[in-house]
Amino acid sequence: MAAADVERLIRLLAKLPGLGPRSARRAALHMIQRKETVMLPLAEALAQTAESVGVCATCGNVDTVNPCEICADPRRDPAIICVVEQVGDLWALERASAFRGRYHVLGGVLSALDGVSPEDLNIESLIPRAADPAVTEIILATNATVDGQTTAHYITERLEESGVEITRLARGVPVGGELDYLDDGTLVTAFASRKGI
Template sequence: MAGPEIERLIQLLARLPGLGPRSARRAALHLLKKKDALLNPLAATLRDVGESVHACSVCGNLDTHDPCAICSDPRRDAGLLCVVESVADLWALERAGVFRGRYHVLGGTLSALDGVGPADLNVDSLISRAQAGGLREVIIATNATVEGQTTAHYITDRLAPSGVQITRLAHGVPVGGELDYLDDGTLGAALKARRPL
C-alpha cells in the first residue's frame, strides 16, 4: 500500500515501546501530514540527540556532558548513592524530587532466562565506587520482581566487604491504595516492613 520509505518508517516506529503496527501506521501518517511542523523537526532532533547524548562514565545516566549534570552537581550528597536498574528509574526518582544524592545505573537485572549475568551489568564500577570511600549509604532501588530481588541480593553480597551501609527501598501499600485491591505479596511485604508511629 505504501512505498518502501513509508513502510520502513512504520516498521521503525513499531519497535518503540507501546506502539504496535497499527499505532505505528497512525503515527507515521500523522507525521507525514504534518511534515514541516513535526516530521522535519523530529528528524533533526533525533539526529542531534544521536550525536550528542551518551552515557555518563561515572553513573550511567544519559546526558550531553560527561560526567552528567547530576554527578557534577556539588549540591548533591556524594555520600548517598541510589542504585537503579535503568535510566528510566533514575528519571522517575528525579521527577519525584525526593532524592538529593547521586545515582548508579546498572543497565538491567540479573536474569538466567535472558542470559544476563553480572558481567552484563554495571556492577564492577559500583563496587569500585564503594571501595573508593566517601559513601555513607547505598540504597538499592531495584524493582520488586524476581530479577530485581535477585540483583539486589547479589549487589548486597558484593558490597558487604566495603563496610558501607546498604538499604533497600520499602515495598508495600502504595499511597492512596486500598487493602482490598492489593495482591498477597504486596500485603505481606507491607506487614514485614511495618514501622512504629
C-alpha cells in the same frame, strides 16, 4: 501498498516499545500530514540527540555531558549512591525529587532466563565507588521483582567487604492505594513491616 519510504518509516516506528504495526501506521500518517510541525522537528531532534547524548562514565546515566549533570552537581550529596536498574528509573526518582544523592545505573537485572550475568551489567564499576571513604550509604533501588531482588542480593554480597551501609526501599501499601486492589505479597509485607503511629 504505501510508498517504499513510508513502508520503511512504519517498520522503524513499529520497533519502538509501545508501538505495534497499527499504531506505527497511525503515527506515520499523522506525521506525513504534519510535515513542518511534527515530522521535520522530530527528525531533527532525533539526529541532534543521537549526536549530543552519551553515557556518563561514572554512573551510567545518559546526558549531553560526561560526567553527567547529576555526578557533576556539587549540591548533590556524594555520600549516598542510589543503585537503579535503568535510566528510566533514575528519571522517575528525579521527577519525584525523591533523592538528593548520586546514582549508579546497572543497565538491567540479573536474569537466568534471559541469560543476563553480572558481567553484562554495570556492577564492577560500583565496587570502587562504594569503597570510596566519602561514600557512607548504598541504596539498592532495584525493582521489587524476583530478578530485581536477586540482583540486589548479588550486589549486597559483592559490597560486603567494603563495609558501607547498604539499604533498600521500603515495601508497603502505595500512597493512594486501596487494600482491596493490592496483591497478597504487598499486603503481607505491609502487615509485617507495620509501624507505630
